Amino acid sequence: MKLCLLLFLHCLCCLGLTEEPSTGTPHDSGPVDEDEETEEVQSCRVKRVFSLEERRRIGGTIQRLGLQLLENLPISPQQPNVVLSPLSLAFALAHLTLGAHNETEKLLLKTLHAHSLPCYHHILGGLLPHFRNTSLDMATRMYLRPGFQVKLSFVEESLARYQSQPVPLVSVEEVNQWVENATNGHIPNFLESIPHDVVLMLMNAVYFKGEWQTRFDPQGTTKGAFYLDNQNSVSVDMMKSAQYPLRLLHDPELDALVASFAFKGNSSFLVVVPFPGRGNVSSVLTKLNISDLYRRLPQEKTMQVNLPKVKLQYRQELDEALTNMGLGSLFSGPDLSGISDHPLKVTGVRHASTVELSEEGVEASATTVITSMRSISLFSVNSPFVFALVDDDSLAPLFMGIVTNPAPDNDSMLNDDPHSNSTMSDQPVMENSYENSRSCSEAGAEGSSVQTCSAPAGEREHLQNVNGLEDSDGKQ
Template structure:
């Protein structure tokens, strides 16, 4: 068998891309993991800065039959995971690690029961496997309200931890991610992870609090699927790559993800475009060389407000970036919008809930002072507690900015800081296929749009309760938001909006008593035109 080596400029063959799109009451998410061979990756690195010639292509076996998308109105694209070949395992007296083709992750629906230990026969692992195998308890455990609650809490915690590692920039002052999308991508990867790699992924995904993680996540996904929220997955395989039977079976069982022959770029982009209902027409511009596998998970949300905003009431307003700056925005207004609002003394914030039809809600957290502190939110925010504290709905005068935001970020550094660096260096993914595999990059893109008809994952709010008969809820300064499924409490989307109109010039906030309520333009050398919050 001959191998193929690539020039340094083709290193992007090993990328993991996540593309998330939220659009007018519609949410589209896409995440990609690229798995390549370690030997090829090492060679690419070795010849960096040189002109490496391309040799013969490694012969690969027959393609799997193509499997067209069955849901023509399917969800919007989400996680795609491409892999390359990894470094061959060297067996020495000191580092001998036996391949365990049958283990392929002792997963139980929705994620592995993985342990943080690098060894596969620790007492804890034996106990976990014993519980699963004795009476098939994972089937019943996965359905329990407590387990589903733990899944929702795990998705929230992992999402907030990642969000805290992503700093806003001048180009992208708003940070938007999908905990559901990212967790589904990593959960599929975890199905083929072994030993320490599995343990690290499981610790990130649920803190090793769920012995039946995959089963429980699977049950949660079943409850999440509805007319306004659909989830679809796909495995694209390069020629000759044979998945291990357990990985293929578990992918189908837990995530309904079937392997399909990778025929070309158009095939992938067509699937993504269809899954996102045309919102992501060109997901990839080229297929990475040495690509072996892509795991794609697509989520599409389209929701309508329980009470729509009247477009005729939308008018020019201001959004206060901080104590000194503001920016012009289009503000939607609902004179009597049904919502729940309360002040949370622990989070030191106003918390509000705006409902969509079909049991989805937008939870808004607006700090009473200062910028949004995501690290503090990660320690204090509990969506289940928020729901338990929400007062009865009342008619509130709501002003909410129209949003059309985009976000893109390489997540490798963030995941490395979250103790997942091993998946980029020397992971054990032997449960997926023969040979050593490696993930080299994780990229995330998201887009969010909110209008009068509805939202999918939207921006939110500043809360002020007036003494008039109709309270006022004004979203006019930085806020945290989360799009949540009311039944499972699973966060579909979350983010921080620091500037809903990043392309517009910022203005000086008027001093008290200044009659110029619109403010006036400031020197661009003094204030970023993007409205980035001061550090």
């Protein structure tokens, strides 16, 4: 599985650069009076190791930011999927907060859900060394227009907290090359041009290449139907495994099935599939709580799994979404006097991401053919879903997204036997599995995608479901 994202925030000087200063180096705004620092800030500076509880509180703030952004990004037939990194956005806005004062700082901290969280910058920035031990690479950079004077205190805090090194803003080609390198070639030609009045760009890039703990055999990937709604479907490549260890939760609070696929390297892939006729991806977002789900997810059980193989690209200006989230003043008259004595405003927040979900992973310990098991449950992701790539330590969502059509370039087709559903996330009866060697009927909650597979007529014994799906209370 490969995911990569680039987020950059660019600022312009409202007055323009009327004359070229003699030097483009940061200038010192004067020594900081240590007496003005609170005891809390001083303790954060001294503290080097933060507890799991503190890291998970930060993970919770990143989750809430991501959910809020997903709720404010449009989905349409022309752009049916959303892929973003709440982690990346948190880093960009937190970086900007270092140079914000007064009401602007309060608004940014409120949007980050960090206004009452001690040592926020220190703990968030402290996640960077942790990610070096995972499958995630994160790079940060601060581009400065030559001649633009930025306060030394901002540069020092940017480097100390978020490892953002200032470099001269020379050309769009140089910026695009850095982006391409940081995303392992997945996001080329990110910018067409850089306006002459842009004097500062805060950038970060996130790249994740994970290996499944249990891989999907490429030979098992076949064409399958993904149901867009109760009338239309598209043909997609569906990765299949006959015996896959999966943590699966029937959640009546979300009206959804929740599954967690394990990656190597202390991360996991969370999939939330709404029940047909009882909810959709929008209703799920308003109730989603990742840390609570991970607390309630049961132990792994072996079952059949179908997961669409997807490669999605997503580019979006986030200005409107952030304005809807209460940050409209960033683009008109913010107080960013901690960055420079020149009046600044944010002129754009651009986001680009790609996601590739494939069979890659370590060798599976389970075989791909059922031999000794009498029956097995089936979990099939064949209708719109919400996903999150989660760091298992902090429970911070590294990536989140909504997939309503994993193959937007394919023509849709009418379902042969559509259900009478009324939501975009409805999930019809699954097609027969194992090349129609077994017939499958629904089991458990009405509308769920967990089914009991029985042998065709003539076999000596019927298969019976032995993998009873746990509900949120742990009952079977």
